[in-house]
Amino acid sequence: xxxxxxxxxxxxxVVRASERRLVRLGVMLTGNEHxxxxxxxxxxxxxxxxxxxxxxxDRPEAYLRTMVLNEFLSWRxxxxxxxxxLAEPIELPAYDDVGLRQAxxxxxxxxxxxxxxxxxxxxxxxxxxxxxxxxIAEVLGVVAAxxxxxxxxxxxxxxxxxxxxxxx
Numbered sequence: 001x002x003x004x005x006x007x008x009x010x011x012x013x014v015v016r017a018s019e020r021r022l023v024r025l026g027v028m029l030t031g032n033e034h035x036x037x038x039x040x041x042x043x044x045x046x047x048x049x050x051x052x053x054x055x056x057x058d059r060p061e062a063y064l065r066t067m068v069l070n071e072f073l074s075w076r077x078x079x080x081x082x083x084x085x086l087a088e089p090i091e092l093p094a095y096d097d098v099g100l101r102q103a104x105x106x107x108x109x110x111x112x113x114x115x116x117x118x119x120x121x122x123x124x125x126x127x128x129x130x131x132x133x134x135x136i137a138e139v140l141g142v143v144a145a146x147x148x149x150x151x152x153x154x155x156x157x158x159x160x161x162x163x164x165x166x167x168x
Contacts, residue, residue, distance in 0.1 A: 008056060011047070011055070014055070015044060017061065018061045018064060022040045022043070022068050023036050023040050025065060025068055028124045029069070039071055039072055043064065043067045043071050065139070069139055073118065073121060111158050118150055119154035122140070122147055122151050122154060123154050123155075125140075126151060133148055133151075
């Protein structure tokens with residue numbers, strides 16, 4: 001007979017399987033690889049202390065993702081650098097204009113940085129993590145209608161900024 005303790009995934013195994021994805025999520029939320037690493041390290045240290053409870057969850061990786069998001073939303077310090085440093089290089093076709101892509105990426109981060117944290121979190125979870133509204137609502141601790149309204153406001157703000165920049 002196998003005990004529940006033997007069936008629970010180990011902390012090391014879950015961290016190995018999900019650390020890179022958590023850091024990428026952190027990069028999408030913070031706009032900076034180093035800040036994202038700090039964010040994930042803080043969460044993993046806290047998770048280690050609570051691992052017996054976390055490992056009993058149906059999806060420990062999803063629990064860790066929620067912890068990363070909540071930690072991001074609760075940080076009080078200002079995120080000073082909105083530059084994105086990717087952990088792994090992206091293969092670009094030979095005909096791509098690398099300078100143009102970098103300029104577009106920088107402009108995107110500048111726009112995202114203007115959004116309130118919850119709106120940015122909703123967009124990252126929806127478009128980067130590809131989560132449905134119900135799951136985003138669960139992660140944020142709100143109802144699905146709040147997720148949709150935050151997404152709508154965030155997209156409207158981004159459109160306004162894009163329109164304003166086009167007219168300048």
